[in-house]
Structures are given as structure tokens and as C-alpha cells.
Amino acid sequence: MTGPEIAVDRSSPVPLYFQVAEQFAAAIQRGDLAPGDRLDSELQLADRLGLSRPTVRQAIQHLVDKGLIVRRRGVGTQVVRGEVRRAVELTSLHDDLVRAGQRPSTSVLELATVACPPAVAAALGLPPGGEVQHLRRLRFSDGEPLALMENWLPVDLPRLTMAALQADGLYAILRAGGRRIRGAHQRIGARAATAAEAQMLGERRGAPLLTMTRTAYDDQGRYVEHGAHIYRASRYSLEVTVAER
Amino acid sequence: MTGPEIAVDRSSPVPLYFQVAEQFAAAIQRGDLAPGDRLDSELQLADRLGLSRPTVRQAIQHLVDKGLIVRRRGVGTQVVRGEVRRAVELTSLHDDLVRAGQRPSTSVLELATVACPPAVAAALGLPPGGEVQHLRRLRFSDGEPLALMENWLPVDLPRLTMAALQADGLYAILRAGGRRIRGAHQRIGARAATAAEAQMLGERRGAPLLTMTRTAYDDQGRYVEHGAHIYRASRYSLEVTVAER
């Protein structure tokens, strides 16, 4: 077995292990590597690609984390059987919709600086009594209401503008502002729609909603955003992939 | 800064990087390392612990993946601000409840070998027309109904017994049977309870339910279990931690 054709470009700024991981992921997605197929051994791959074994291992580990392949000591590496789905990465709803080929639009209901509610201060790790930016948006997909999103951000962040919020997702704006988001803690639940929520989302009162609260931190470990989102359960669900290390 | 006292035991079968990661995680949980605190640099740590830098890096990467700390190139490593929550790992509901100090109990509603529904065959990657083990359970926590769980497993797996299912979680039984589960794809959503579901869960018809379908694969990349679970949204929610890289 020689596996798919993979070539690395040493002059590229993209790390070698990442190039390898991406090409393997693409080969799996394409079907060049079918579910159950064995990959070459790490030593064979290292030899064939002209890379060291740690680099190859790093690439493969990346794919294991994404739930694409499985390794067994003493045996080898195989592609996971069955169709592969994309895991929820650290993306915003806006980006997810664009990737799925839909056309998101956003209506900004509120954008103001307000006194920070105690629960938000606790979530963001801020001292009580301060101020935060408060944001309420209604997100549409292909013209249909999909989600009602409420967010709080520290005031020392770059100020948000209506125009930017209507064109892009919140995370894209923050990233463009030099704020690199590195992780988030999320809680996912469900509850019934209130009358006001139902009216805005085009559901009936009491309709099931998917709820998610998320607190995201940046590369300094500082909490950057706290959000409470509700989604129409009839039109949206979340995907998560878990892999053991 | 010298950081918390950490010592490794080279005679232990536990990998060194794992020992280091666990002790740092414990120090963070204890509060010895406060949110925002800087860790020693990788070189300092390697020197202090008598380990190589790759080993220290592996330990730290583990903590980054768990969302406990953040690294910044050229700057250093910091503990994530704010309280830390445990991520949903690859555990069953049963184990989660035990860890939370509650007393789960299980009532097995159905345990039989049935013709495999097409949707399940697709999820498990089985040829259509075969047979599968089918399982329906009602899970209680401290005597209160919490979740209705329906699972399908290939027939070539070890046969399940009523007694085992009432005492332990499904994953614990599979692991004890030598089946190592390595990862899972999950989809999380919400919907309204049917009359029958509401009656079993002690909710009203139309009450919001949190739904999760999960397909788990073992160390050979074979799908081992497909489950469709519904939870009382009023009593249960899921936690997920996402970290980049």
C-alpha cells in the first residue's frame, strides 16, 4: 500500500505537519482513502515524504483529534468507518451558514454600553459594577429567522459598529480587530419559547428552542465574549466530535 | 516564579507527560495556580523537572486541549481566566451522574435482536437487511426520570444482559467486554415531547427535550454503537469545551 499522493512544499510558510494533515483529510473526504483503509506506517510515511517521524506523527495526531482516523498500537492506522462529519470548531454561526452554502443576514436589535449584569460579570471574570457592551441580534438564513443572539463584551475591546455586525459574524470582526480567540466553554440545553421569542423567531409560543451559552477566551486567557443564544430547534442542530487521546 | 511543586515518578508506568499534565491540572483546580498566572517557560520546566522539552510541551499541549491554559508564542503560558469547567469527554451519562455525586438507576424497557432499520444501518456502516441488538432504557437520577435512551449495536458485539445494563452504563459494559471506544460523532438538537415520551419522563406533552444522537467508533475505526437519546431539558444540559489547534 502506498496511499494517496502527498507532496509537501518546504518553501511554504504553512507548517509541514499541517500540509500533510490537510492532504490526508482531503483524500479521506474525496474517497481516495476509503473507510477502513490502512495508512502507511509512520516510518514509511516519513521516508516517502522526506519528513521526520515526529512531524508525521504530529500530522496524524491532528487527524485523530478531528475524528477522521484511529490508531492502534502494534497494529496501524485506519480511516474511521462510515461517513465523516465536520466537528463544531471555533466558528461563529455566521461562518457555519456561509460554509453550508446558505446566505445569512443579520438584524441588529440593540447595540449599547450598559451596566454589567452580575451573571455576565461572573462569566467574563470582570469586577462587578462595571460596564459592558451589550448586543442583541436576530440571525436569518435565506430570509428565515434562525436564531436570537445576545452577547456581552468588555468595553476595552474594539467598539462594534452596526455596519460591521450586519455584514459579518461577531468572531470575524473580533479577529479582524486583532483579537485572537483561542477557545470557549459552552453549555447546551433546551427550553420552551416565550411569547416574545416565538414572535421574533416565527415559532409558536412554547416551541422547543436549542439554547447555547458560550464564553470565549483569547490568547491571553482573558474572557472576550459571553453569549446566550437560542436557536429554532426545527431548523438547527449542533455537531460535536469527541476523540480520546 | 517557580510554580507549584511538581514531581515525576520515572518508575511509574504512567507516562511522564501525563503525570505532569495531571499535576498542573490539579494545581489549577486547587487554586495554587490562579487564573491569569504565568507558568514557567518550557525550558525552565524541563530543567526543573529533569525532563526534555518535548515531554514538557506534550504535557502543556494536553492542558491547552482541555481549555485550562493558553499559550502565546513569544510571550508565555497563562492559566485561563475565570472558573474552569469540565469538558464532556467520552463518557456515558451513567458515569457523568456518578461523578456528579448522584445515584443513577436504569430501567430496561427493551432488549432484543431486531431487523436493522435503514437509518441505523447507514449510521453504523452496516449492509442493509441485517440484524442488530436494540435497546431502550429509561434513566433515573435520584429517583427522578431524566432521559430516554434508545441504542442499536451490531450483533457481533458481546451480548448485553439485563442485569449488567441495570447496574452499569453501556460504555462501561462495552469497555469491560474488551471493546475500546475511541471517539464519537454527536448531533445535538431539541424538540417537543410526544405524549408517550412526556408520560415516561414525567413532563407535559410538548415540553422541550434535548436530543442527542451519537455514533461511537472503536479502536479499529468500526462503529460500535448508535444511540438516540432524549433528555428532560429542565434537568439536564451538556457542556462542551472547544480549543483551537
Add this chain to the structure above:
DNA sequence: GTCAATGTGTTGTCATGACATCTGCCCTCT
């Protein structure tokens, strides 16, 4: 006084080498 260049410390990437441990298979002995 301001701004650019430099220096230092950190994490990111990659290579090489070695040994440990596990699995599955073949082979041999009983």
C-alpha cells in the same frame, strides 16, 4: 523627544536517535 533598530526570551517547528510496549502471525513443541 520620537522612532527605528537591536536584543532577549518565549513558543513553534523540525530532525535524529533510541528504547518500550503492544499486536498479530508464524513456527515449533507437545
Add this chain to the structure above:
DNA sequence: AGAGGGCAGATGTCATGACAACACATTGAC
């Protein structure tokens, strides 16, 4: 024919060394 040992091959772990990229503080020139 069956059980057991040994062997080959795979991943898991760990060490050492080196350079690159980046952030931040300091120094120097203008």
C-alpha cells in the same frame, strides 16, 4: 490439533539539538 514461544512490525514514549517566528523591552540614532 492445540498451546505456547518467538519474531517482526507498528505505535507510544522520551531525549537532544537546532533554528524560526514572534512579542516585548531596551537601546540607540536622529
